[in-house]
Amino acid sequence: MQDPVFVKDAFAKIAGRYILTNHVLSLGMDILWRRRVARLVAGLQPRRLLDLATGTGDLAEAISAAVGPGCAITGADFSAPMLEVARARSFAADWMVADALDLPFADGHFDVVTVAFGLRNMADWPAAIREMARVTRPGGQLVVLDFSLPTLPGLREAYRFYLHRVLPRLAGLLTGQRAAYEYLSGTIERFPSGAAMGELLTAHGFARAEAIPLSGGIASIYVATKAAAD
Ligand SMILES: C[S@@+](CC[C@H](N)C(=O)[O-])C[C@H]1O[C@@H](n2cnc3c(N)ncnc32)[C@H](O)[C@@H]1O
Numbered sequence: 053m054q055d056p057v058f059v060k061d062a063f064a065k066i067a068g069r070y071i072l073t074n075h076v077l078s079l080g081m082d083i084l085w086r087r088r089v090a091r092l093v094a095g096l097q098p099r100r101l102l103d104l105a106t107g108t109g110d111l112a113e114a115i116s117a118a119v120g121p122g123c124a125i126t127g128a129d130f131s132a133p134m135l136e137v138a139r140a141r142s143f144a145a146d147w148m149v150a151d152a153l154d155l156p157f158a159d160g161h162f163d164v165v166t167v168a169f170g171l172r173n174m175a176d177w178p179a180a181i182r183e184m185a186r187v188t189r190p191g192g193q194l195v196v197l198d199f200s201l202p203t204l205p206g207l208r209e210a211y212r213f214y215l216h217r218v219l220p221r222l223a224g225l226l227t228g229q230r231a232a233y234e235y236l237s238g239t240i241e242r243f244p245s246g247a248a249m250g251e252l253l254t255a256h257g258f259a260r261a262e263a264i265p266l267s268g269g270i271a272s273i274y275v276a277t278k279a280a281a282d
Contacts, residue, residue, distance in 0.1 A: 054172075089273055101123055
């Protein structure tokens with residue numbers, strides 16, 4: 053659970069270098085993770101999709117390429133500077149400034165809602181999940197992509213060393229905003245993953261959830277399904 057004033061300010065400051073910094077810090081793995089989500093989403097054949105906390109629109113673009121023109125994509129984020137970068141992209145999407153905790157959409161409006169590296173940054177995870185469930189149609193899906201901690205002991209310790217000692221320094225050099233990346237390391241430690249995330253999703257509006265670990269568990273995809281209408 054995060055302070056929205058700090059989060060908005062942090063993303064406003066790094067918006068211009070966000071994409072490059074992600075690719076450097078993850079050694080390009082973030083591109084593969086988003087493509088994996090995009091392929092999964094294409095298999096769900098959505099006609100209306102919301103990419104929430106869309107930021108600079110990286111996931112929305114990968115999804116657009118995977119699903120083709122038959123799907124209307126909306127990208128929403130509460131950071132106008134991040135959305136400015138998204139708006140410069142060349143594919144068709146509706147971009148809008150909106151708070152994930154109070155979305156301006158009707159109940160059940162979207163077939164699929166996606167959120168990449170966004171839920172972790174929100175002020176109230178249960179409330180955000182309930183709001184995502186509200187705008188998902190019965191039988192539709194929420195697909196979450198986010199960091200998790202590897203479960204393998206050696207890898208877990210090596211990753212933690214990278215997360216706390218290397219990443220903030222490197223990102224500080226790239227963006228001049230080291231504090232924003234110290235914040236990132238802290239949020240990854242506190243964010244639920246695996247079965248705990250599944251429980252959070254099913255406690256707040258979804259009927260079932262499946263976890264798919266990526267790259268040894270450094271990141272995970274969660275696919276949560278809303279109960280179908282009676
Ligand atoms: C790490 S970025 C992820 C951007 C993009 N999804 C990606 O895959 O690169 C997190 C984004 O979450 C947004 N965010 C955090 N809390 C939010 C909220 N309550 N409502 C809307 N956007 C929010 C931030 O503004 C930021 O753009």
